[in-house]
Amino acid sequence: MTDFPALPRAFTPEQIQFRASVRRLMESEFAPQTARWREQGFVDPAAMTRLGAEGLLLLWAEEDYGGLGLRDLRFVQVLQEETVRACGAGFFHNAHSMLVGPYLDHFATPEQKARWLPGAVSGEVILGIAMTEPDTGSDLAAIRTKAEDMGDHWRLNGAKTFISYGVTGSLFVVAAKTGTGRGQISLFLVPSDAPGFSRGQHLKKIGLHEQDTGEILFTDLRLPKDALLGQEGQGFAHMTKLLAVERLMSAITSQAHAQTAFDLTHQYLLDRRAFGKPIGAFQNSRFRMAEMRAKLDAMQAFVDACVLEANEGALSPEASAAAKYATSVLEGEVMDQCLQFHGGMGFMEETRVARMWTDARIARIYAGTNEIMLEIIGRSLGLGDPRPAKPQ
Ligand SMILES: Cc1cc2nc3c(=O)[nH]c(=O)nc-3n(C[C@H](O)[C@H](O)[C@H](O)COP(=O)(O)OP(=O)(O)OC[C@H]3O[C@@H](n4cnc5c(N)ncnc54)[C@H](O)[C@@H]3O)c2cc1C
Structure with missing residues (x-):
């Protein structure tokens, strides 16, 4: 490599x-x-x-x-x-x-x-975050998990799904409704050994097989008053504050994943031969690799600039949304081309690029779907619905 x-x-x-x-x-x-x-x-x-x-x-x-x-x-x-x-x-x-x-x-x-x-x-x-529910993901305001103030404690009821570390995690930041209004959400620290906490299915995915993703359930879970994280009813505001860096993390991962596939494939093009020469010698290979090289270099410069901006505490929601969106799209494009260059081996589970191709697909869905990213970027252009984006 x-x-x-x-x-x-x-x-x-x-x-x-x-x-x-x-x-x-x-x-x-x-x-x-x-x-x-x-x-x-x-x-x-x-x-x-x-x-x-x-x-x-x-x-x-x-x-x-x-x-x-x-x-x-x-x-x-x-x-x-x-x-x-x-x-x-x-x-x-x-x-x-x-x-x-x-x-x-x-x-x-x-x-x-x-x-x-x-x-x-x-x-x-091991820390996890539990926002998504069986009936809602992007529309976080529609969650149904409820935390009731019982005077001397909180009572938590609900179900969360697609939770990273849902199987092995031991402490979860949980988003729950603490009022009747849409968006009246608070955050809680919920340890997995609390009575009333249980784990549902260990979910089977098409990629990222090593990362456990599961369901977690709360049944009359009794939480001490000091399990509230941040201010009551400020869950949205708290999440919004952290979203820019969260999406930047997704961008860093997508970029590194695409770059790794490029490097692996570069070596494969030099080693694999067809028609008496390395497959990298075909004009198609050279051009496709050159295209990817140009896009990866440009994207890396953008991601690096976003990291430096975040270091100053100045990364805007639209820049981080753009980084998350653009890197995940490029990641998908690069994975597909790299798999193609591996021919039949590209479809074999034993081939790293094949596994990376399946692992890459989720990047356009989690940490806010790419459609939500486009909403954020589009609104920053003064276009369309002026309501603020709901974090998720
Ligand atoms: C492997 C994995 C790990 C995950 N880890 C976690 C985790 O640790 N914690 C957690 O809380 N969640 C986690 N998630 C959930 C993830 O964040 C959600 O799947 C994601 O936010 C999308 O929500 P949804 O699945 O409910 O899709 P939906 O919100 O139902 O969206 C379905 C489709 O509708 C589109 N759509 C929705 N709203 C709009 C809109 N306003 N405009 C245009 N299009 C729209 C979406 O873009 C999407 O294409 C994980 C998911 C996966 C698969």
């Missing part, structure tokens, strides 16, 4: 060193386990504690909680790129660290942080 990308990127010496050490770890310890993870349908929880021991979970967490206090998202980007390169898109520790963890960072009380962050940093507590 060639080193990626072809275009030079500005990283500090520390970030370059960090990349080298993460690459060694991913290649030597985790990549050899991915086939077994896919077979069993989940990543061993021990992989999370191993990452925790290396200081690679919740990089941003303060030292008081066992973290490194590293808030520069370039390190997060490097970690995610190297994870995807060695192990694929299904090793979801980034969701734990960067999609769910930030809810604790931004909205948890000091007591909640003291209780949960050390375990999340060490990997003993």
Whole structure:
């Protein structure tokens, strides 16, 4: 595999060193386990504690909680790129660290942080977020999971589906209605050992087989009053605050996944022969690869610019929506072309690019579907329905 990308990127010496050490770890310890993870349908929880021991979970967490206090998202980007390169898109520790963890960072009380962050940093507590329900995903305001204020506690009832880490997760940020009005939503910290918490199906997917996705159910689940995360009724506002970085994480993953497929395929084009020459020597191969090279380089520059913008706290919702949208579309395009270049081998499960092709499909659906991304970008152009987008 060639080193990626072809275009030079500005990283500090520390970030370059960090990349080298993460690459060694991913290649030597985790990549050899991915086939077994896919077979069993989940990543061993021990992989999370191993990452925790290396200081690679919740990089941003303060030292008081066992973290490194590293808030520069370039390190997060490097970690995610190297994870995807060695192990694929299904090793979801980034969701734990960067999609769910930030809810604790931004909205948890000091007591909640003291209780949960050390375990999340060490990997003993695996974090999930539960918004989607059987009847609603994009339209989060229509959720039915309900938290009732019982005076001295909350009573939670409802069902969530498609939850990442739904099978192995131990603490969930749960969105629930706390009022009758549309959109009156609050967030709660729900541990999986709470009485009334149960797990439904371990869902079978067409890709990302190593990432467990499941249903979780709440039946008269009694939550202490201090399980409320952030302010009552402010669930939408809280989620909106974190969406830009969340979508950027999706963009980083899509870009790294597409780049990895490109690199694998580049090597295949040099090695595989037909009609007496490497298949890379055909004009079609050269042109398609050149096209992908140009698009990947342009997209990488955009993603890098978004990461630097996010480091300043200035990444706009429309820029992050554009990054999520455009990278996931390019990812799909690249996977399809790379699979085609592998011929019949491209359709074999044993071929990495074949697995990557199935893994890539979800990027246009989760973290907000691409249609929702287009709504956000389109509205920023002053076009159409002026109502604000509902986060989901
Ligand atoms: C592998 C996987 C992991 C996931 N992990 C999590 C998780 O950890 N936590 C969690 O809460 N959820 C998770 N999800 C759920 C995911 O976020 C939702 O599937 C996604 O948001 C879409 O919601 P939906 O499936 O209900 O689709 P729907 O909202 O029913 O959408 C169906 C179609 O209608 C379109 N549509 C909807 N509204 C509009 C509109 N306003 N304009 C135009 N088109 C529209 C959509 O774009 C889509 O094409 C996961 C899903 C998968 C598959």
